[in-house]
Amino acid sequence: MTHVIAAEAAAQERQWVGRCRVGDESALACLIARHRNRLVRTATNLLRDRHEAEDVAQEAFLKAFREIGKLRDDRAFSGYLYRICVRLCMDRLRLKRAELVEFDTAQPHCGGNVENRVVIEKLLSQLPAELRTTLVLREMEQLSYEEVAEVMQVPIGTVRSRLHTARDRFRKLWIEAVRD
């Protein structure tokens, strides 16, 4: 039953992508509605900033729609879109890492402990963009090794070693933070 629903959804998406190519606005809206939550969630967890995450998600959609004509396989649209979003987030993280990281405590968060979030955000900000992205995609977004490799366009072995390094560094940073 689940397979049938997934197949139907995939067929529908292919149809929408085809209609987008000829400039159908309703198909654009349908594609955006289908993917926006996933994109915004991933961008929020990577960037830890809701406003910036929404901006990145919009930018990812714009870039994907602009290049939709070059897409060889319509089934690849969702992966393509997700890859663009993650890459945009990584670009922003690289830019941000050079700057002083500021945390807006007035920003509303849903659930969980705010102090914990502040600590986690500080720790994540100390990791390089590649390690941070790998860690967040695996631990928060629950992607498999294969999916992370596909999104980041690196071999699975690289994902494995990056994840190992990221966990190790994160643990060390965590110990330091707890000690302080």
Next chain:
Amino acid sequence: MNYRVFGCKKFGRLSSEQADRSLSDSEERFLERHRAVCADCESLEHTTSCALNMLRMAALEPEVAPMFEDRVIRRLKVQQVKESLNYWSPALIGAGIACIVVFATLHLVSTPAQINRAQLPTGEAKREPIQRLELDHVPVLR
């Protein structure tokens, strides 16, 4: 001693991988044995697990703003207009300059060269009376 030196690295790797894949029986046994003899590794594993749990708990739920689709579509339209303007602007500028040149040429060709009489200054030319020299009354010079 040797067991500990070589085993700790393997333990770290397997401990990290056990969250991502199911370990084989021999790997599981190795982890159990190593935990029993190496308190440092056991403690590290526990700390890593705590840190990663905190990380997972810190995941944020998405808050998609209303009218997200409309905003994206509006931005897309603006972008398309900008791109088409950028693409066509050199041609448009060239066409504009050509139009101005053509109109100016046509205007010059169609206008005959003539003086507009109506625009000439009005008035008369006046001649001042010349004083005549009276020769009869000219004093004789002696």
